[in-house]
Amino acid sequence: MLLRLRVSLPDRPGGLGQVAKALGALGADILQVTVLEREAGRAVDDFTVTWPGLADATEARERMSAVPGVRVEGVWATRDAPGSAPDYDLLMHVAAEPARGYATLVDALPALCGAEWSVAVADGAVRHASLAAPAEFDLPEPPPRAITMDAEELRLMLLPVVAAGLHVVVARAEGPVFHRAEVERAARIVDVVSRMAARVQTGSSPAENGLGARDEARR
Structure with missing residues (x-):
C-alpha cells in the first residue's frame, strides 16, 4: 500500500534518521521525503512509503506515534508515485x-x-x-x-x-x-x-x- 505520512519531528541532527529508522523497523520502505517547514525547533515532513501487507492508515499512525518526539499529523493513501513529475x-x-x-x-x-x-x-x-x-x-x-x-x-x-x-x-x-x-x-x-x-x-x-x-x- 502506498501511503503518505505527515510527521512533525524535532529539527535536530539525527531527527530525520530516527524517523527513517523507525519506519524501516516497522517494515515500511521510504520512497520520498518532502520537507514542508522548519521552524520553532521542529520540522514537518511528508514521507511517501510503501507499507507491508494489509496495514492501513490507522495502524501506521498508531505505530509511528509511539516514536519519542514524533507527532503524526496525518496518514492517508496516495496516488502520487515518487519519481514522477x-x-x-x-x-x-x-x-x-x-x-x-x-x-x-x-x-x-x-x-x-x-x-x-x-x-x-x-x-x-x-x-x-x-x-x-x-x-x-x-x-x-x-x-x-x-x-x-x-x-x-x-x-x-x-x-x-x-x-x-x-x-x-x-x-x-x-x-x-x-x-x-x-x-x-x-x-x-x-x-x-x-x-x-x-x-x-x-x-x-x-x-x-x-x-x-x-x-x-x-x-
Missing part, C-alpha cells in the same frame, strides 16, 4: 493545448495535491470537474486569495482565478488540512495555467474554451 506533465499538456487549460488543470490537481477530487466553479455552477467530483458544489463565500477550510468531512483548498472569474476547489477526504506549502505550490501552478489559458481568444466554442463534452453537459 506531475506538475511538469500538467504544464506541458497545457502549453500544448492552452484552450483546454482549466479542464486539464482540474483533472491533474487531485494527484498533484494528494486529494480526491477537484472542480472549477463559476457563477454558482461547476464548469470543470475531475473524476469522483460532485456534479454540484456550493461554493462558500468566494475568497479573494488562496485559502484552506473544512467543510463537513472534507479538507478544502480554494484557489481564485480572478482573470477567468473562476474558483478552483481541491478536496481531500483523508489526511490533514492542506499545508501552506501545498497551497503555495498549487496557487503558483494555477497562476501559470491561467496565464497560458488567457492567450485563448474570447468568443471561441465550448471545446476551444476548455469545456469537454462532460463539462458542457454541466452548463
Whole structure:
C-alpha cells in the first residue's frame, strides 16, 4: 500500500534518521521525503512509503506515534508515485493545448495535491470537474486569495482565478488540512495555467474554451 505520512519531528541532527529508522523497523520502505517547514525547533515532513501487507492508515499512525518526539499529523493513501513529475506533465499538456487549460488543470490537481477530487466553479455552477467530483458544489463565500477550510468531512483548498472569474476547489477526504506549502505550490501552478489559458481568444466554442463534452453537459 502506498501511503503518505505527515510527521512533525524535532529539527535536530539525527531527527530525520530516527524517523527513517523507525519506519524501516516497522517494515515500511521510504520512497520520498518532502520537507514542508522548519521552524520553532521542529520540522514537518511528508514521507511517501510503501507499507507491508494489509496495514492501513490507522495502524501506521498508531505505530509511528509511539516514536519519542514524533507527532503524526496525518496518514492517508496516495496516488502520487515518487519519481514522477506531475506538475511538469500538467504544464506541458497545457502549453500544448492552452484552450483546454482549466479542464486539464482540474483533472491533474487531485494527484498533484494528494486529494480526491477537484472542480472549477463559476457563477454558482461547476464548469470543470475531475473524476469522483460532485456534479454540484456550493461554493462558500468566494475568497479573494488562496485559502484552506473544512467543510463537513472534507479538507478544502480554494484557489481564485480572478482573470477567468473562476474558483478552483481541491478536496481531500483523508489526511490533514492542506499545508501552506501545498497551497503555495498549487496557487503558483494555477497562476501559470491561467496565464497560458488567457492567450485563448474570447468568443471561441465550448471545446476551444476548455469545456469537454462532460463539462458542457454541466452548463
